[in-house]
Amino acid sequence: MPPSPTQEIHGGTGRITVSSHGLKAVFSELSAAYPLKLLSPRAFENRVAIVYLLSYGGGLVSGDQVDLRVHVTGEAKLVLLSQGSTKIFKTRPGRRLATVNGEQIKPGTPSRQVISFTVSQDGALFLLPDPVTCFRDASYHQIQTFHIARGASVAILDWVTSGRKSLGEEWVFSQYYSVNEIFLDGVRVAKDVMLLEDNAIPTASGTRRTLAQRLAPYACYAMLFLIGPQLQTTIDHLTKEYESISVMKTRAPEHLIWSLSPLVTGQGSGVVGAVVRVAGKEPESVKRWFSSALAPIAEHIGLEDVHMK
Amino acid sequence: MDADEEAYILLLLSDSNLPTGSFVASSGLESHIKHGFGNGNIMTFVQDSLGTYARSALPFVLDAHRLLYHHINSQDCDLEFLVNNLVALEELYDSMTLNHVARRASKAQGVALLTLYTKSFMPPSQSSESLERLAQFFSKYKTLVRAERAHGHLPTCWGVLTAGLGLSAERASYLHLFLHARGLLSAAVRLNKIGPYNAQQLLLHQVRPLVTGEAEHCRGMTTGTVRTAPDLVDSELFEAHRQGSANIWPLGEILAARHDLQHSRIFNS
Numbered sequence: 082m083p084p085s086p087t088q089e090i091h092g093g094t095g096r097i098t099v100s101s102h103g104l105k106a107v108f109s110e111l112s113a114a115y116p117l118k119l120l121s122p123r124a125f126e127n128r129v130a131i132v133y134l135l136s137y138g139g140g141l142v143s144g145d146q147v148d149l150r151v152h153v154t155g156e157a158k159l160v161l162l163s164q165g166s167t168k169i170f171k172t173r174p175g176r177r178l179a180t181v182n183g184e185q186i187k188p189g190t191p192s193r194q195v196i197s198f199t200v201s202q203d204g205a206l207f208l209l210p211d212p213v214t215c216f217r218d219a220s221y222h223q224i225q226t227f228h229i230a231r232g233a234s235v236a237i238l239d240w241v242t243s244g245r246k247s248l249g250e251e252w253v254f255s256q257y258y259s260v261n262e263i264f265l266d267g268v269r270v271a272k273d274v275m276l277l278e279d280n281a282i283p284t285a286s287g288t289r290r291t292l293a294q295r296l297a298p299y300a301c302y303a304m305l306f307l308i309g310p311q312l313q314t315t316i317d318h319l320t321k322e323y324e325s326i327s328v329m330k331t332r333a334p335e336h337l338i339w340s341l342s343p344l345v346t347g348q349g350s351g352v353v354g355a356v357v358r359v360a361g362k363e364p365e366s367v368k369r370w371f372s373s374a375l376a377p378i379a380e381h382i383g384l385e386d387v388h389m390k
Numbered sequence: 391m392d393a394d395e396e397a398y399i400l401l402l403l404s405d406s407n408l409p410t411g412s413f414v415a416s417s418g419l420e421s422h423i424k425h426g427f428g429n430g431n432i433m434t435f436v437q438d439s440l441g442t443y444a445r446s447a448l449p450f451v452l453d454a455h456r457l458l459y460h461h462i463n464s465q466d467c468d469l470e471f472l473v474n475n476l477v478a479l480e481e482l483y484d485s486m487t488l489n490h491v492a493r494r495a496s497k498a499q500g501v502a503l504l505t506l507y508t509k510s511f512m513p514p515s516q517s518s519e520s521l522e523r524l525a526q527f528f529s530k531y532k533t534l535v536r537a538e539r540a541h542g543h544l545p546t547c548w549g550v551l552t553a554g555l556g557l558s559a560e561r562a563s564y565l566h567l568f569l570h571a572r573g574l575l576s577a578a579v580r581l582n583k584i585g586p587y588n589a590q591q592l593l594l595h596q597v598r599p600l601v602t603g604e605a606e607h608c609r610g611m612t613t614g615t616v617r618t619a620p621d622l623v624d625s626e627l628f629e630a631h632r633q634g635s636a637n638i639w640p641l642g643e644i645l646a647a648r649h650d651l652q653h654s655r656i657f658n659s
Contacts, residue, residue, distance in 0.1 A: 258636075269485045276636040280441060282603035284433070285596045295438050295639060302640045328651045331426040338425065340647035342490040356488045358644045 093117045093147040099130045101155035106130035110152075117147045124160070126383030131160045134210060140168030141192035143220065149196045153204035153233075158311075160382050163210035166242065166364075169219040169254070191220035191256065198227045198235075205234040205311050207382055209375070212240040212301060212364060215254035222256075227263045234309030236378055237261060238371070241277070242364045243293070243300040251300065252277070252293035263306060270346045270353055273304060298334055299360040301367045305374075308344065308354030314377045316355045337361040337370060391556045399555050403565060406576075410502045415495045416577035416657035417443070417570070418646030423581060424655075425645055432578050433596050440571050440597075442639035444604035447545035448563050449611040449635045450483050454549025455559045456612075461527065462520045462553070469527060473540075476531065476550070480541040482613055486635055487543070489647040495659035500547035504532040507551055524554050564605045571597045577657060611635075 095113035099106055104127040111132070113119040118135040134149075141147070153159045169192050200206045206227075215221050229235055241257055244250030257277040263270050280290040296302070307316050323341040337359065344354040357374075361367035372379075379385065391399075402408075417439055422428060428435075454476060461472045487493045507528045513521040531550070535542035545566070552562035575589040575597070584592070613634050637643060649659055 269481070271488060272482070272486045273488060274486065274634070274636040275640060276445070276638050277640075278638075280437075281607055282437075282441065282600060284437065285599050290434070290437055294434070296641055299641065304640075323651075326648075326651045327653045328421075328424055328648060329653050330424050332429075333426045335425070338644055338648070340489070340644045342488055342647055344488070358640065358647070360641060360644055 093145065095119060095147070095149040096151075097132055097149070097159070098152040099154070099157045099159050101128045101157040104128060106157045106159070113149075116141065116145050117149065124383060126158075126381075128156050129158045129160060129382050131162065134161055134163050134167075136167070138170075139165065140170050141194070141221070142170045143192060144190045145192045147194040147196075149194075151196065151198045151206070153198070153200045153206050155201070156203045158205040158207065158382060160207045160384070161210065166211040166214040169213060169215040169221040171216060171218045171220075189218075189220060189255065191222045191258075194221075194223045196223075196225045198225070198229075200227070200229040200233040200235055202230040202232040204230075205309070206236070207378060208235070208237045209378075210238065212242045212303070212367075213257070214242045214244060215257055216244060217248075217250050217253045218255050220255040220257075222258045224260045225262070227261070228267075229263065229265055229308065231266050232310065234311035235263075235306065236312055236315075236375070237263075237306040238303065239305075240301065240303035240359075240367070243296070246300065252291070252296055261304070261306065263308070265308070265346060265353060268346060270308075270344055271306065271356065273356075275304075299362055301359075301361050301364040303357075303359040303367055303371070305357040305359070305371075306344065306354065307357070311381060312354065312378070315375065318377065319357060319374060320355065337366050339370070396557065396561065399557055400561065400565060403552070403555075403557075404569065404572075406572075409506060411499050412569070412573050413576070414658040415499065415573060416581070417495070417574060417659060418492075418642055418649065419574055419577050419583075420581060420655055420657045421645045421649040421652060422642075423583065424652050425648070427645065428583060432575070432584055433592060436571055436574050436592075436597065437600055438639050438642060439574060440567060440600055440604055442637060442642055443570055444567055444608050445638050446486065446635045447483075448566070448605075448608040449613045449633075450479060450543070450545040451549040451563055451566055452559055452608075452611060453479055453613050454546040455553040455562055456549075458527070458550040458553035459559075462523060467523055469523075469530065472527060473530060473534070476546060477534070477540050479613065480543050480546050483543050483546060483635075484541050486637075489643050491647055491649045491659050492643075496544040497542055498658070500542040500544040501532075501535050503544070503547040503551045504528060504535060504542060507554060508532055511551075511555065528554065560605070560609070563608065564601060567601045567604055568597070571601060580656065 093114060093116055095117045096110040098110035099108050106128050111119055116137045120133040120135055122131055124131045198206060239259060239261055243252045259275045262272045277292055279292050283289050319341055339359040342356045343352045344356050346353050359367050359370055419435060422435055457472055457475050461467050512525055534540040548566050575592060578584045579586050579589050611633055
């Protein structure tokens with residue numbers, strides 16, 4: 082049965098609850114409503130569960146809302162992936178704008194996604210989707226909140242590309258707004274809020290600086306949070322590599338650049354993890370960089386390669 | 391505060407001899423140039439840096455200013471309430487400033503502002519009750535920062551310093567952005583990117599509309615109440631988030647964080 086228009090707007094609610102029984106990961110909840118789809122293929126490593134976050138038509142359109150809650154308990158290791166990049170369309174191809182209660186969704190209404198995660202003491206979450214790609218004039222808002230217990234392990238990857246390069250799109254979406262907020266035992270350790278849109282403030286000559294000008298020459302920006310014992314090898318490895326970089330004056334920007342900052346809590350007393358940012362001229366090069374940087378994780382969760390699936 | 395008094399405070403705070411340590415900060419400009427991004431017009435860096443700094447720091451300047459203003463002018467002043475709120479506000483700023491180089495520079499300049507108040511601006515004698523309240527607050531807060539029980543970040547300390555001196559929130563934001571832009575241009579002069587005459591020309595003609603525009607754009611912003619988890623997909627939640635602090639220039643973040651990787655450098659940030 083095709084979904085009713087009301088579901089189309091207010092649907093998108095999903096639940097994932099996974100725990101461990103002996104060496105197995107067991108779902109006690111795995112449900113989703115349009116436009117969200119969840120798919121769980123078989124995993125082969127102990128206590129690992131894999132879920133693909135999908136959406137009908139391969140993306141979200143103006144007015145779509147997704148509300149997902151994820152709980153990881155026991156010693157379960159949950160791997161969340163997407164199949165190809167999440168596309169944000171202005172409107173879904175071949176469809177009229179959705180209506181709710183007879184009223185048409187206003188063009189320009191953002192696609193919205195809210196996901197909250199809890200991870201208990203020995204649990205692990207590997208949120209490693211492909212990047213979000215916003216098409217021309219599309220608008221996307223995402224809020225992700227993580228409540229993790231001390232001893233839990235999380236890897237959170239959040240990234241965005243400049244659009245469909247094949248169609249000449251380079252940072253021509255309307256707005257991208259993304260929040261990642263992480264609480265460790267109830268204490269906020271990170272809140273990253275990124276807002277990408279054209280400048281609102283005109284210069285002396287009356288011109289406005291575009292988003293594309295501000296983000297050039299890169300076409301992909303990524304952010305990675307790493308926290309917890311199961312990520313320590315990766316953190317140590319990346320930190321060592323980062324600290325060995327010595328920047329000499331260059332004439333032109335490099336193909337790919339990255340930074341690493343320790344994630345601290347309280348008055349800077351304790352380091353609890355790391356924050357990595359990467360920018361690359363092509364999404365493919367950033368993908369390759371992550372494949373290599375996250376190789377220890379891929380092995381840990383039984384994937385051949387986190388981004389060359 | 392009358393116009394003469396305000397003008398005098400503005401002159402005082404915009405004096406480049408003010409011991410705030412800002413001369414060792416380039417806010418990512420040195421790293422930006424080193425990474426091969428400095429070939430174009432210096433104003434594009436000023437515009438991007440000012441834009442992202444305004445959007446991430448001004449909500450904190452404004453909230454800190456509100457807190458202290460309320461403290462001086464309310465009937466029942468509660469020092470503990472003020473301090474606790476300010477500590478929480480700074481915790482939020484610290485968790486939002488994920489780039490360690492920027493965090494370090496912000497704390498160095500913030501504590502310098504607190505010291506400036508206690509060493510220089512403290513009223514000579516107990517002239518009025520509200521001045522006494524201020525003296526009490528600044529001494530206490532500086533002690534907390536020294537004991538590492540408060541962060542002492544630049545935007546929050548600027549907010550309380552300017553409120554303590556009686557400047558309006560609008561003037562405080564405007565001056566904060568002006569000083570940020572002027573700092574970038576003076577760093578550009580020291581890095582031999584532009585000449586000193588050019589720097590003044592840019593400050594007069596090009597920087598002004600940007601400072602005015604950004605200050606205006608961020609006027610009503612606030613960090614909002616601290617929400618722990620989004621309950622439902624609702625527009626109010628998104629709106630509440632959107633009026634707050636945000637980073638709008640991820641490239642600037644990466645380059646600023648890579649400051650310490652430079653083989654040789656003259657600035658601290």
